[in-house]
Amino acid sequence: MKKKIGVYICHCGGNISDYVDVEQVRKAVENEPGVFLAKTTMFACADSNQKEMVEDIAAQHLDGVVVASCSPKLHLITFRAVTERAGLNKYNYVHANIREQVSWAHSDNKPGATEKAIRIVKSAIAKVNRSESLEPVKVSATKAVAVIGAGVAGMRAAIELAEAGSEVYLIEREHFVGGRVAQFDDLCVSTETGKTLVTRLYDEVMKHKHVTLFTGAEVIETSGSVGNFNLKVKVVPRYIELRCKEHQLQDAIDVCPVQVPDEFNFNITMRKAIYHNYPSEYPQLPAIDIKNCTRCGECEKVCENINFDQKTEYLNLKVGSILLATGFDPYEPKRGEFGYGEIENVVTLPQFKRIMHYSKDKLMYRGKQIKHIAYIYCVGSRQVDGENKYCSRYCCTATIHSAVTAKNKFKDIYNYHFNRGIRTYGKQEVLYDESSRKGDIYLQSFEDAPPVVEKKGDKTIVKITDILTNNKELEVEADLVVLVTGMVPRKENSIAGLLKVPKGRDNFFNEIHMKLRPVETVIDGITIAGASQGPKNIMESMNSALSAATKSFSIVNAGELALEPTVAKIDKENCEWCGKCDEACPYSAFTKIEYNGKFIAEVNETICKGCGMCLPVCDTNAIELIGFTDKEVESMIDALV
Amino acid sequence: MAKINPEFTKELKSYGAFDVNACYNCGNCTAVCSLSDEENSFPRKMIRLSVLGLEEDIQMSLDPWLCYYCGECSTTCPRQAEPGELMMSLRRWLISKYDWTGLSGLLYKSFTASLTAFIILATGVLWFAAYQGFNPEKLLHYGHYFEMIAIAFVFAFILLPDIIRMWWFTFSKEHSKIPLSAYTKAIGDLFVHMFTQKRTLGCDDSQVRWFEHLILVFGYLLLLFTTVFLDWFGTNNTFVIALGYIESAIIFVVTFIFVLSRVKKEKEVSKHSHPSDWFFVIWLFLMGFTAFFVRLFIDINILNTNIWLYVLHLIVLVQWALLIVPFGKWTHFLYRSFAMYFIRVKSLNTK
Ligand SMILES: Cc1cc2nc3c(=O)[nH]c(=O)nc-3n(C[C@H](O)[C@H](O)[C@H](O)COP(=O)(O)OP(=O)(O)OC[C@H]3O[C@@H](n4cnc5c(N)ncnc54)[C@H](O)[C@@H]3O)c2cc1C
Ligand code: SF4
Ligand code: SF4
Numbered sequence: 001m002k003k004k005i006g007v008y009i010c011h012c013g014g015n016i017s018d019y020v021d022v023e024q025v026r027k028a029v030e031n032e033p034g035v036f037l038a039k040t041t042m043f044a045c046a047d048s049n050q051k052e053m054v055e056d057i058a059a060q061h062l063d064g065v066v067v068a069s070c071s072p073k074l075h076l077i078t079f080r081a082v083t084e085r086a087g088l089n090k091y092n093y094v095h096a097n098i099r100e101q102v103s104w105a106h107s108d109n110k111p112g113a114t115e116k117a118i119r120i121v122k123s124a125i126a127k128v129n130r131s132e133s134l135e136p137v138k139v140s141a142t143k144a145v146a147v148i149g150a151g152v153a154g155m156r157a158a159i160e161l162a163e164a165g166s167e168v169y170l171i172e173r174e175h176f177v178g179g180r181v182a183q184f185d186d187l188c189v190s191t192e193t194g195k196t197l198v199t200r201l202y203d204e205v206m207k208h209k210h211v212t213l214f215t216g217a218e219v220i221e222t223s224g225s226v227g228n229f230n231l232k233v234k235v236v237p238r239y240i241e242l243r244c245k246e247h248q249l250q251d252a253i254d255v256c257p258v259q260v261p262d263e264f265n266f267n268i269t270m271r272k273a274i275y276h277n278y279p280s281e282y283p284q285l286p287a288i289d290i291k292n293c294t295r296c297g298e299c300e301k302v303c304e305n306i307n308f309d310q311k312t313e314y315l316n317l318k319v320g321s322i323l324l325a326t327g328f329d330p331y332e333p334k335r336g337e338f339g340y341g342e343i344e345n346v347v348t349l350p351q352f353k354r355i356m357h358y359s360k361d362k363l364m365y366r367g368k369q370i371k372h373i374a375y376i377y378c379v380g381s382r383q384v385d386g387e388n389k390y391c392s393r394y395c396c397t398a399t400i401h402s403a404v405t406a407k408n409k410f411k412d413i414y415n416y417h418f419n420r421g422i423r424t425y426g427k428q429e430v431l432y433d434e435s436s437r438k439g440d441i442y443l444q445s446f447e448d449a450p451p452v453v454e455k456k457g458d459k460t461i462v463k464i465t466d467i468l469t470n471n472k473e474l475e476v477e478a479d480l481v482v483l484v485t486g487m488v489p490r491k492e493n494s495i496a497g498l499l500k501v502p503k504g505r506d507n508f509f510n511e512i513h514m515k516l517r518p519v520e521t522v523i524d525g526i527t528i529a530g531a532s533q534g535p536k537n538i539m540e541s542m543n544s545a546l547s548a549a550t551k552s553f554s555i556v557n558a559g560e561l562a563l564e565p566t567v568a569k570i571d572k573e574n575c576e577w578c579g580k581c582d583e584a585c586p587y588s589a590f591t592k593i594e595y596n597g598k599f600i601a602e603v604n605e606t607i608c609k610g611c612g613m614c615l616p617v618c619d620t621n622a623i624e625l626i627g628f629t630d631k632e633v634e635s636m637i638d639a640l641v
Numbered sequence: 642m643a644k645i646n647p648e649f650t651k652e653l654k655s656y657g658a659f660d661v662n663a664c665y666n667c668g669n670c671t672a673v674c675s676l677s678d679e680e681n682s683f684p685r686k687m688i689r690l691s692v693l694g695l696e697e698d699i700q701m702s703l704d705p706w707l708c709y710y711c712g713e714c715s716t717t718c719p720r721q722a723e724p725g726e727l728m729m730s731l732r733r734w735l736i737s738k739y740d741w742t743g744l745s746g747l748l749y750k751s752f753t754a755s756l757t758a759f760i761i762l763a764t765g766v767l768w769f770a771a772y773q774g775f776n777p778e779k780l781l782h783y784g785h786y787f788e789m790i791a792i793a794f795v796f797a798f799i800l801l802p803d804i805i806r807m808w809w810f811t812f813s814k815e816h817s818k819i820p821l822s823a824y825t826k827a828i829g830d831l832f833v834h835m836f837t838q839k840r841t842l843g844c845d846d847s848q849v850r851w852f853e854h855l856i857l858v859f860g861y862l863l864l865l866f867t868t869v870f871l872d873w874f875g876t877n878n879t880f881v882i883a884l885g886y887i888e889s890a891i892i893f894v895v896t897f898i899f900v901l902s903r904v905k906k907e908k909e910v911s912k913h914s915h916p917s918d919w920f921f922v923i924w925l926f927l928m929g930f931t932a933f934f935v936r937l938f939i940d941i942n943i944l945n946t947n948i949w950l951y952v953l954h955l956i957v958l959v960q961w962a963l964l965i966v967p968f969g970k971w972t973h974f975l976y977r978s979f980a981m982y983f984i985r986v987k988s989l990n991t992k
Contacts, residue, residue: 437662437663439662441692469686469689474643475644476645477644
């Protein structure tokens with residue numbers, strides 16, 4: 001029990017004192033056990049009051065402090081810092097919220113509000129009476145970062161981390177780098193093509209001796225926690241020797257008899273089992289897609305560098321932080337969604353970009369010339385009935401950009417945009433302007449009456465009830481219907497499960513706080529970047545990649561990490577390992593260990609977040625939460641009721 | 642189900658329209674327009690129909706005739722889509738649709754065609770004058786008859802059928818449904834609007850413009866009456882002579898002011914002048930001006946020695962009567978009045 005507790009009750013300039021009689025609160029608590037001084041203050045957070053508190057604590061040797069003011073979300077850290085400045089361990093500070101929980105909530109009942117405030121402050125005093133000084137948990141950090149995904153976001157982050165001085169393992173699942181951006185030629189808003197951007201980043205990545213790039217590589221097991229993650233990485237070989245003779249390789253590709261749909265071109269073309277996606281792709285060495293290879297041996301006959309003896313390797317890496325940049329998948333429309341999969345000239349926007357890429361003078365698809373193009377927006381985004389409630393952000397701009405590109409590249413192109421309100425935010429608005437001035441036609445509908453795609457004879461008709469034309473029913477005969485598909489999380493996203501990275505309602509990786517902590521996850525040491533976190537264009541992906549890199553670097557660069565000591569603690573004698581805590585823990589902080597001839601649970605302090613989920617499920621009450629012990633919490637309840 | 646025709650705006654451009662496609666449907670133009678109301682909301686609606694190329698709907702619409710081109714919408718448009726100019730172009734386009742001869746469209750779209758027509762008529766008159774040996778008496782005689790015949794001919798064979806066509810297009814969905822009584826009840830509107838153009842008064846800025854127009858209309862109609870029916874050039878009646886002088890002077894003074902403002906391009910309405918606008922004001926000016934001097938020459942007795950002046954007047958007159966009246970801007974005056982009339986008929990019917 002404490003002897004010298006200081007209590008400060010804040011007016012919040014009237015926000016509190018207009019409804020709560022703060023003087024009465026002060027009087028009511030000044031004689032509580034342990035209370036040495038009780039003061040009211042106009043603004044507890046003001047510099048002058050902070051100074052006074054520091055003086056009080058130091059001069060009077062206070063051993064516990066309570067400030068009754070606003071929400072701890074606002075000022076817990078402020079007042080903890082005050083106690084620390086005065087030389088008192090910050091865990092001897094307890095915050096009482098009498099603004100959000102009292103004055104604002106009960107402005108209609110002043111006496112009641114005052115009574116509630118008294119009890120809340122008393123319960124804080126009860127807690128601080130039992131508080132203990134705590135020291136942070138210290139762990140040493142490995143100065144290396146694993147960047148998962150070598151798309152533009154991953155590569156940018158890897159370069160930044162290496163430049164700052166960290167060791168970087170860049171782990172890419174595909175045999176080639178660049179992610180989605182490599183798949184698109186013309187991009188907005190600058191004029192460089194996707195390939196140019198990827199090449200520039202790849203060159204920089206390769207220049208850095210601190211970056212090690214693994215392609216065909218995937219994390220399959222993880223353990224450890226912030227500062228010291230252990231990753232097991234599976235690396236699939238290319239089955240082709242380095243330093244091979246280029247013309248022989250082309251011969252090998254030519255003779256390969258296997259044909260599979262080319263995912264790089266969103267399945268509008270076929271590729272061989274030995275392949276690269278485009279001639280100058282990085283790394284500049286084709287790979288054999290062993291799942292589809294029949295081992296017929298044709299390629300070996302023309303190329304001496306094929307080597308089917310290469311083995312899948314498993315590597316163990318130790319890193320201090322993990323940066324996830326695994327990107328997105330384009331939404332795949334359901335069969336029949338706007339005629340997709342049923343009407344042959346209905347394609348997705350990514351496919352359309354590849355169709356443009358392969359067309360030379362005339363825009364051609366399936367042997368027919370395309371002139372009239374209907375774009376149907378928000379397919380797979382902003383769904384009323386489906387799961388994807390979000391806007392995919394990139395697509396309005398990317399579509400208009402593609403439409404303008406088509407118009408510039410090919411003759412006699414007519415674009416019809418069936419949209420639900422155009423969102424070419426920021427500087428991208430100029431594209432919208434350009435397209436409409438070029439004669440593109442915009443038709444708009446509400447979500448409950450989307451356009452309809454129909455086949456009439458050999459014609460494809462798109463109909464809409466256009467809200468811009470007094471709900472008139474309009475139709476366009478389209479040579480090609482482009483479904484503007486949004487972004488969805490990667491289908492193969494097991495890495496999230498391995499690392500327990502939380503996902504948002506939209507199923508993309510979730511940050512701690514959208515505004516204030518946008519690239520950190522609740523798993524310490526794991527940061528997120530690029531479109532893995534939600535729809536982003538390249539610029540936004542770069543921004544988040546750079547901040548995630550900085551955040552990851554600040555973790556591994558610290559050498560030693562100080563973690564919150566408010567974690568779960570096992571009473572070894574009482575614990576009988578029933579496993580319930582392990583099931584309840586959202587972070588997998590428990591391990592089963594042997595102790596005195598029985599099995600008990602052990603908490604990994606670096607993983608535990610102190611969320612308290614395990615406490616109520618423990619039958620033998622063998623778990624305490626440091627900083628929120630049973631004694632402390634029970635005494636608070638006693639003071640309240 | 643209407644089919645979109647993106648080519649239409651290209652055609653409209655030859656009638657004077659500007660960057661209509663730039664419109665992003667904000668509706669500022671409609672909001673700022675002092676003549677647009679709930680029942681007849683424009684110009685955004687017309688812009689939209691034009692962008693989509695819904696010709697049938699445009700052909701049915703009377704909205705373009707409700708606009709008097711104060712230009713507020715064009716000044717307000719955040720995209721410089723020039724909605725006011727579009728309404729003007731639609732009026733031209735509509736005229737070319739109403740006109741069964743197809744000449745209006747040709748003359749609007751092609752400056753060369755217009756020029757050629759003017760030259761042909763001028764040559765015709767010259768040839769005729771030469772054929773008559775430049776005999777003042779004969780020329781004055783035929784000139785007088787020409788006026789009467791031209792009025793009758795143009796009205797019976799061009800304007801009347803065109804107005805019938807206008808009616809047909811406008812009521813395309815409800816020809817048979819409207820009772821005759823609606824037409825008779827509304828007839829007053831036709832004349833009020835024809836002579837006063839009072840709708841312009843609704844425009845925020847245009848009291849002066851309306852007054853100028855009013856004077857011009859009255860001046861023009863009276864001069865027509867004075868020359869055709871009171872035989873201004875042939876009469877000895879001092880009152881008629883003086884009347885003619887005043888009327889013709891009014892015409893050339895007011896038109897002179899108009900020309901000046903078109904040259905200075907101060908007002909929004911005069912920023913984009915189509916050749917047909919120039920023809921209209923210049924020819925009206927020339928008519929007033931030459932008529933004034935023809936009579937003056939008669940009065941001071943020098944016309945016989947200066948018959949060239951009458952020939953000039955005749956050329957202007959013929960061009961005016963055979964080109965500008967039936968196919969040019971003169972018709973606006975007529976269609977506007979009928980548009981107001983038809984709108985009234987429609988509203989009587991729906992009531
Ligand atoms: C049709 C279309 C057009 C677009 N046009 C534009 C445009 O014009 N301008 C613009 O700014 N943006 C455009 N974008 C958006 C742009 O593609 C994205 O912003 C960008 O791709 C995001 O980069 P990223 O690195 O986050 O993700 P990605 O490009 O998806 O890269 C992720 C990488 O991670 C790898 N990966 C995934 N999972 C794992 C794993 N478990 N282990 C290892 N590696 C993994 C993937 O193989 C991939 O290489 C467009 C998008 C689309 C769909
Ligand atoms: S960016 Fe445009 S097309 Fe994409 S989801 Fe948002 S509104 Fe729809
Ligand atoms: S103000 Fe301009 S952009 Fe707005 S609706 Fe009118 S014409 Fe279109």
